Amino acid sequence: xxxxxLKIDGRDITTEAGKTILxxxxxNGIRIPTLCHLDGLEDVGACRLCIVDxxxxxxxxxxxxVAADMEVLTQTKTVKEYxxxxxxxxxxxxxxxxxxxxxxxxxxxxxxxxxxxMHSVRVPYAYPRNRIDATHPQFLIDRDRCVLCGRCVRVCxxxxxxxxxxxxxxxxxxxxxTDLAVDWGAAESCTSCGKCVDVCPTGAIVFKGxxxxxxxxxPDLVARLIERREHE
Amino acid sequence: xxxxxxxxxxxxxxxHAKITVFLDDSGDVKDAQFHVxxxxxxxxxxxxxxxxxxxxxxxxxxxxxxxxxxxxxxxAADAILAVRIPKTGEMLRRMMNLGQFIQSHALxxxxxxxxxxxxxxxxxxALRNVVGLxxxxxxxARKGIRLRAFGQEVISRLGGxxxxxxxxxxxxxxxxxxxxxxxxxxxxxxxxxxxxxxxIDLFKTSFDCEARGVLGEFDSMYMGxxxxxxxxxxxxxxIRIVEQDGSIVVDGHDPARYSDIIHEASEPWTYLKFPHYxxxxxxxxxxxxxxLGRVNVCESFGTPEADAALEEFRATASRCSGKVxxxxxTRLLEILASIERMEVLLADERILDPRVRAEAGINQLExxxxxxxxxxxxxxxxxxDENGIIEKANFIVSTGHNNLAMNCAVKQIAKxxxxxxxxxxxxxxxxxxxxxxxxxxxxxxxxxxxxxxIQVSIVDTEGKLQRTLTQE
Numbered sequence: 001x002x003x004x005x006l007k008i009d010g011r012d013i014t015t016e017a018g019k020t021i022l023x024x025x026x027x028n029g030i031r032i033p034t035l036c037h038l039d040g041l042e043d044v045g046a047c048r049l050c051i052v053d054x055x056x057x058x059x060x061x062x063x064x065x066v067a068a069d070m071e072v073l074t075q076t077k078t079v080k081e082y083x084x085x086x087x088x089x090x091x092x093x094x095x096x097x098x099x100x101x102x103x104x105x106x107x108x109x110x111x112x113x114x115x116x117x118m119h120s121v122r123v124p125y126a127y128p129r130n131r132i133d134a135t136h137p138q139f140l141i142d143r144d145r146c147v148l149c150g151r152c153v154r155v156c157x158x159x160x161x162x163x164x165x166x167x168x169x170x171x172x173x174x175x176x177x178t179d180l181a182v183d184w185g186a187a188e189s190c191t192s193c194g195k196c197v198d199v200c201p202t203g204a205i206v207f208k209g210x211x212x213x214x215x216x217x218x219p220d221l222v223a224r225l226i227e228r229r230e231h232e
Numbered sequence: 233x234x235x236x237x238x239x240x241x242x243x244x245x246x247x248h249a250k251i252t253v254f255l256d257d258s259g260d261v262k263d264a265q266f267h268v269x270x271x272x273x274x275x276x277x278x279x280x281x282x283x284x285x286x287x288x289x290x291x292x293x294x295x296x297x298x299x300x301x302x303x304x305x306x307x308a309a310d311a312i313l314a315v316r317i318p319k320t321g322e323m324l325r326r327m328m329n330l331g332q333f334i335q336s337h338a339l340x341x342x343x344x345x346x347x348x349x350x351x352x353x354x355x356x357x358a359l360r361n362v363v364g365l366x367x368x369x370x371x372x373a374r375k376g377i378r379l380r381a382f383g384q385e386v387i388s389r390l391g392g393x394x395x396x397x398x399x400x401x402x403x404x405x406x407x408x409x410x411x412x413x414x415x416x417x418x419x420x421x422x423x424x425x426x427x428x429x430x431x432i433d434l435f436k437t438s439f440d441c442e443a444r445g446v447l448g449e450f451d452s453m454y455m456g457x458x459x460x461x462x463x464x465x466x467x468x469x470x471i472r473i474v475e476q477d478g479s480i481v482v483d484g485h486d487p488a489r490y491s492d493i494i495h496e497a498s499e500p501w502t503y504l505k506f507p508h509y510x511x512x513x514x515x516x517x518x519x520x521x522x523x524l525g526r527v528n529v530c531e532s533f534g535t536p537e538a539d540a541a542l543e544e545f546r547a548t549a550s551r552c553s554g555k556v557x558x559x560x561x562t563r564l565l566e567i568l569a570s571i572e573r574m575e576v577l578l579a580d581e582r583i584l585d586p587r588v589r590a591e592a593g594i595n596q597l598e599x600x601x602x603x604x605x606x607x608x609x610x611x612x613x614x615x616x617d618e619n620g621i622i623e624k625a626n627f628i629v630s631t632g633h634n635n636l637a638m639n640c641a642v643k644q645i646a647k648x649x650x651x652x653x654x655x656x657x658x659x660x661x662x663x664x665x666x667x668x669x670x671x672x673x674x675x676x677x678x679x680x681x682x683x684x685x686i687q688v689s690i691v692d693t694e695g696k697l698q699r700t701l702t703q704e
Binding site for chain 1: 280281282284285287288289291292398401402406591593619620621
């Protein structure tokens, strides 16, 4: 494996080629905020929150590989401002009312708002009104709380192999769907494994029967499953 | 020429309200209206949400009485799950409701109402509040504050936080009582009991039967839940309605069938509806709920000290008191009863059982949850689809039940204290006091401490402003 040298936030770092900026930063204890990234799943750069400055350009650190002599800045004023705006847009696009949400206190979007010091949202709220799909016997999805990170889509395809979840439409009409946009309870491909519930970063996909702040998610599940498979 | 006097806002109650006093040509009171000027919309925006969210969602109706909404909501959800919750779950819910009674009643008495009658109705408005009470009677104020803090701590220790605890859930509660918290309750109850004994003594020696007429007296029916044998009840029980003379109008009525006997009327001048007893019609079907309502409908509290205090109270009034001021008296009696009920619960070893929640799916499409909130009977009524999504929600809150009575009280006080258009601050405050006695929760968090921003507008029949009196 080729060894390369680069700088992150002024620190000289030696690492292996082929890794992403996010991987290298994390290995070296440098925190970059993420939302759609999840250890064990393929990175797609959907949320854009992990942007960093590379020679004056903003790139997603989860999908950009390190290169020799690369100079990465993770905390510039511009980077921070753009992350804040991305986060505000995510909040404005849905109905993220924490107070009665199942994931209150254990929500990655909420945690990011605290981390990035989002005190207010500067764009008008869209107030979407999507029907909650509670047709599955064990789980439900509230699309008003979905940030389109695609973790459910990826875990269902890459780990479970069921391919129940997918995306439909584009732009502001984009949404996650089950099978060919049928109710979840009618999606024949769903194995009811619940991995989508565990990896969903917000209160969008949850266990039925859970009340507010009863966080019952396990986002590390995927990494554990993959590690166990590699040991077989 | 007819004139109107507006009192806006009404201070030291939970939320916004406005009072309009209509004067006739000679400047005497012709009519009075109590307006609630907020629109919340909860019944509408709960539609489409999940049943499991409802306790947490409806808790947000109020920051003073969230526990009441959580419990009524959880009970309505229990009915839809068609489960009988574990005994310990019920005991713990009762425990939290009693904590809520103590904290809410102590807030109403010591912080909001006592400044009026312990400092004097005409006391400097800038100091006629809990700060003034601390200056005038630091010992009483300190004890009152600690009593409320105890109630808050009960809620916090059971539910994890003081306001909006997400703990009572459909099927029970989501965490059992720890041995440490159990001991803390036992250690701290005696001080609370001493405080309330002392406060009841002070109250009854300060105000004889005549003095308690200051906020008016009128006949109405009373409603509340009672346990078998007519005992005071706050969590379960059946609906009882009594007449002013104590005779029973309705007894043993299944709370789930509340709509057989209670309907809600609307008026164009207020957002608050007017629940009334159906057979008497509107507005004749006026009844009162809350501390006075519960005390008037019950035969006894079922605990020794509270029953002794109840007997003393009834000796100074008739079987059912019609005095608005007696809301304060009965509020104190209920704090004592709540403390004694807590002692009984804590002495039962089942309260430490870890089985506190029943799990179930949607087994019925409709459910009603009723219990007694500090301010009176609280009703949550849900209809869901087969997946547990709310299709219809109806809430009848305690302040709603008392709406007709509050209007009646305001009119009566206005007639007594306003004549020939003569309006002074002290008189206006008595009208406010008439409202405040019901401790109305208008679901907001507006408290005006140390000031009384009232604007009085006198308007003629054509809507022309004749005079404005403002108090900074």
